[in-house]
Amino acid sequence: MTGQELQNLKYPIGQFNCPTNISKQHIENWISILEEFPNRLENLVKDLTDKQLDTPYRPEGWTVRQVVHHLSDSHHHSYTRFKWSLTEDKPIIKAYFEERWAELIDAKTAPIKMSLQHLRAIHTKLTYLLKTLNDDDLNKCFIHPETNSEVPLKKNIGIYAWHSNHHYVHIENLLKRENWL
Incomplete structure (x- = not known):
């Protein structure tokens, strides 16, 4: 596999x-993506077998199961970052090692239903909040410690709208390549 092919699989x-x-x-388009994402993702993965869920979406990549759990974890962090930013003055957020989280036993073996339900709840709460924000709120910031x-x-x-689509297409492309759609 060439470097460009791997890059295309990654991004x-x-x-x-x-x-x-x-x-x-x-902003309205991005909120719409976030609002629809849990349904889109669930419809994409609902009929997959455990063997399919445990298939990496690319060489040396996460399995579909890990991606679903990662989405739940990552978007939970994002929701918290929104809340911190709305209630504190430029908070320094807590970064986390997503690649280590993806290696934990729950990310590798747990049923995806729990993360799909969690993602639905987080996105419902998040989009409700986002639709109420005014320009001053939208301009509030957090500080990322890594950068x-x-x-x-x-x-x-x-x-996070991009992140949703990014991982959705990872899974969708795998399903197309394997003729699982």
Whole structure:
């Protein structure tokens, strides 16, 4: 496999490219993606067998099961970051080692139903909150300790809409390659 082929498997929709000027339309579109994501993901993975769930989406990548659990964990962190940013002045968020979390026994073996239910709850709460934010709220930031950079909430909405689609396409592409759709 060439480096470009591996890169295409890692980033099938490309990396997140944030618009310079985030419009109200961008935000509404991103919130819509987040609102619909739990249903889309559940419909994509609901009929997979354990063997299929334990198939990596790319060489040296996570299994479908790990990706589903990762989405639940990651989006839970994101929800918390939104809440911190709305209630504190530029909080320094807690980063976590997502690759280590993906190696824990629950990420490797637990039924995906629990993470699908958790993701549905988190996205319901998150999108309800996001729809109520005004411009001042959307411009509030958190500080990411790995880059020491400020991340405005309006950008974080886009990051997690991208993140949802990014991992969805990982799974979808695997299902297409294996003729499981």
